[in-house]
Amino acid sequence: MYDIILGRNEEDRKKFGTQATILLGKHYVKMGQVTSLSNKIFMDVAKSHVVFVVGKRGSGKSYTLGVIAESMLDLPREIRKNLSIIMLDTMGIYWTMKYPNKEDKELLKEWGLEAKPLNVNIFTPIGYYKKYKEEGIPTDFPFSIKISELSTFEWSETFNIDVNSPIGALIERIIETLKENNEDYDIDDIIEAIQKDDRSNKEIKEAAENRFLSAKHWGLFSKQGSLMEDLIIPGQITILDVSCYTYVPGAQGLRALVIGLVSQKLFTQRMIARKTEEYESIYRETHLIEREDEEEKEPLIWIFIDEAHEFIPNEDLVINLEHVIPENPSNGWGHILPEVAAAYYRRIGNLVLLQATKNSIIGNSSFKDKRKVLSKSSFILTQEVGKETSWDVDEIKKRQERLAKLAVTTWPL
Numbered sequence: 001m002y003d004i005i006l007g008r009n010e011e012d013r014k015k016f017g018t019q020a021t022i023l024l025g026k027h028y029v030k031m032g033q034v035t036s037l038s039n040k041i042f043m044d045v046a047k048s049h050v051v052f053v054v055g056k057r058g059s060g061k062s063y064t065l066g067v068i069a070e071s072m073l074d075l076p077r078e079i080r081k082n083l084s085i086i087m088l089d090t091m092g093i094y095w096t097m098k099y100p101n102k103e104d105k106e107l108l109k110e111w112g113l114e115a116k117p118l119n120v121n122i123f124t125p126i127g128y129y130k131k132y133k134e135e136g137i138p139t140d141f142p143f144s145i146k147i148s149e150l151s152t153f154e155w156s157e158t159f160n161i162d163v164n165s166p167i168g169a170l171i172e173r174i175i176e177t178l179k180e181n182n183e184d185y186d187i188d189d190i191i192e193a194i195q196k197d198d199r200s201n202k203e204i205k206e207a208a209e210n211r212f213l214s215a216k217h218w219g220l221f222s223k224q225g226s227l228m229e230d231l232i233i234p235g236q237i238t239i240l241d242v243s244c245y246t247y248v249p250g251a252q253g254l255r256a257l258v259i260g261l262v263s264q265k266l267f268t269q270r271m272i273a274r275k276t277e278e279y280e281s282i283y284r285e286t287h288l289i290e291r292e293d294e295e296e297k298e299p300l301i302w303i304f305i306d307e308a309h310e311f312i313p314n315e316d317l318v319i320n321l322e323h324v325i326p327e328n329p330s331n332g333w334g335h336i337l338p339e340v341a342a343a344y345y346r347r348i349g350n351l352v353l354l355q356a357t358k359n360s361i362i363g364n365s366s367f368k369d370k371r372k373v374l375s376k377s378s379f380i381l382t383q384e385v386g387k388e389t390s391w392d393v394d395e396i397k398k399r400q401e402r403l404a405k406l407a408v409t410t411w412p413l
Contacts, residue, residue, distance in 0.1 A: 001038065001039055001040070002039055003018060003039065003040050003041075003042060004027060004039050004040070004041045004042065005018065005021055005041075005042045005043070005044060006024070006041065006042065006043045006044065007043055007044035007047065007049045007051075008021070008044040008046075012044075016046075018042050019046075019079075020044065020045055020046035020075070020079050021042035021043060021044050021045065021046075022042060022043050022045055022068060022071035022072060022074075022075065023040060023041070023042055023071060024041045024042065024043050024064075024067070024068070024071075025040075025041055026038060026039065026040055026041060027039040027040075027041055043068070045072055045075070045079075045083065045300075045302070046079075047300075048300065051068075053065060062091065062093060062306050062307075065087070065304050065306060066094060066097060068304070069085050069087060069094075069097070069237055069302075069304060070097065070118060072085055072302070073085075073118055073119060073235070073236075073237060077235070080234075080235040081234045081235045081299070082234065082299050082300055083234070083235065083299055083300055083302060084232045084233060084234055084235075084236065084238070084299040084300070084301050084302070085236070085237045085238065085301075085302045085304065086231055086232070086237075086238045086240065086262070086266070086301060086302070086303050086304070087237060087238070087239045087240070087304040087306070088240050088242065088258070088259050088262065088303065088304065088305045088306065089239050089240060089241045089242065089243060089306055090242055090243060090246070090255050090305075090306050090307045090310070091243050091246070091306055091307060092241055092243030092244075093243075093306070094120075094239050094241075094306075095120075095122055095137075095138040095139075095239065095241065097117075097118045097120045097237065097239075098117055098118065098120045098122070098138060099117050100115040100116050100117050101115045102115055118237060119235070119236050119237065120236075120237045120238075120239060121140045121141060121233070121236060121237070121238050121239065122138055122139045122140045122141070122239045122241055123139070123140065123141050123142070123143035123226070123231070123238065123239065123240050123241065124139040124141075124142060124143060124241050124244070125142070125143055125144065125218075125219050125220045125241075125242065125244060125245075126142040126143060126144040126219055126220070126222055127217070127218060127219010127220065128219055128244045129141075129142035129143075139241070141230070142226075143226050143240060144220060144221060144222035144224070144225055144226050145220055145221050145222070145225055145226070145257070145258065145261055146184075146221075146222065146223070146224065146225025146226075147184075147185060147186050147187060147190075147221045147222065147223060147225070148178070148179065148182070148183070148184050148185050148223075149225065149261070150175075150221075150261075151175070152168070152171055152172040152175045152176065154257060154260070154261070155171055155175065156168050156171065157253050157256070157257065158215070158253045158254065158257050159171075159211045159215075159253075160253060161211075166200065166204045167204055167207050167208050167211075169200075170194065170197060170199075170200045170204055170205065170208050171208055173197070173199070174190060174193045174194055174197065174208075175190070177193065178190065178193060184223055184224075185223070186221075186222070186223040187212050187215060187216045187221060188216075190212050191209055191212050191213065194208050194209050194212070195209065218245070218248065218254060219244075220245075220254060220258070228265050228266065228269055231262075232266070232269070232298075232299065232301060234299040235299075240258065240262065242254070242255045242258050242259075255310075255311070256310075256311040259305060259311055262303075263303060266301055266303065269298070270298065270301060273298035276298075318355070318356035318357075319353050319354070319355060319356065320353075320354055320355070320356045320359040321351050321352075321353065321354075322351070322352045322353070322354040322359050322362070322374075322382075323345045323346070323350055323351060324350050324351075324352060324367065324370065324374075324385060324391055324396075325340075325341055325344060325345050325350050325391065325396070326341070326345060326363075326364040327341065327342070327345050328341075328364060329341050329364065330364040330365065330366065331366075332365060332366020332367070332368065332369065333364075333366060333367070335392065336392070340393060344393060344396055347396055347400060348400055348403060349395075349396035349397060349398070349399035349400035349403065350396045350399075352374060352377075352379070352381065352382040352385050353377075353379045353381070353382055354373075354374070354377060354379075354382060355377075355378075358373050358377075361373070367388075367390065367391040370386075371385070371386045371387075371388065371391075372386070373386070374386030375387055381403075385399070
């Protein structure tokens, strides 16, 4: 039976087959009332990929990430040693990978799999590490972010303040000064510098100081910080458990901060490693004698982000369909009878694309109010509707004719 391999082109499939791939499952085939499993579905892990696991709530998205990570550790050693897996655990669920899954033992047996513990290291924010150990919550090592590596923008994002506000301007002044004068500094140094600042008033200084005092108790920052070398271990799963910040007051941006900083550091480190590998490749091609001090290659790093959608800015990315004449017209649509609205509100000529936030703002407003928003849209076809002086059945019909002609020229058959 034909194997399906995701992320691998036909040339590589013929050359390598299913080497350096992981088994995701089997393809469902439905014939009438009967549903059966057929083709095996594999995923290539020899190259870098962006994988987006999508599904409704409770459908097994997080479980699937765990399956992918576990499958990588089941690969032969010569392949596994070239991979390093870092899981950013935002919900605190992946610690279970340290223990065999005895609950699904029979199901695993059906698939030819064995319940077994995995080589997993769990890192917990330094301020929670001791507490977790005392309470018996699984954790192996403390983790922290080096304070001097945070930029003004990152502090502003963490505190949820505008970088151009008076508090933001004060923080920027302090951080930039400290970076110029000190290689390393901690939160106490930042607070001391705020207190000595003579350009901001007392209220602004106290507001900034209070934010850093709160940050001091979050248990995430330290003067030294964790080394990336401690996280990137060939043939191993590293779990960064940041679930402790899910419900911490004033710390909504901490999980996103950890994800952003770790990803940025890993990307930078990978770019350096790539340049080194390219240099070594050129050296071997241009020299007959190999160097004895050749170092091992950096492993390919796979980053898993659970609940990633929570960390994507979506205010302007979520697009809705706006009904210009609404289903239930307000008083501002007095010239549109209810039966006319019911007949035309779903017509394509009455539909425009609009950012979700703006869509919720205008609601069932009159066209006079709607056109102010529509005319400023980033979508050209939506802008055109906003330039109309009135909106009625005639305008809808004219727009439908225009869209039909536009569709034919855009997608010719």
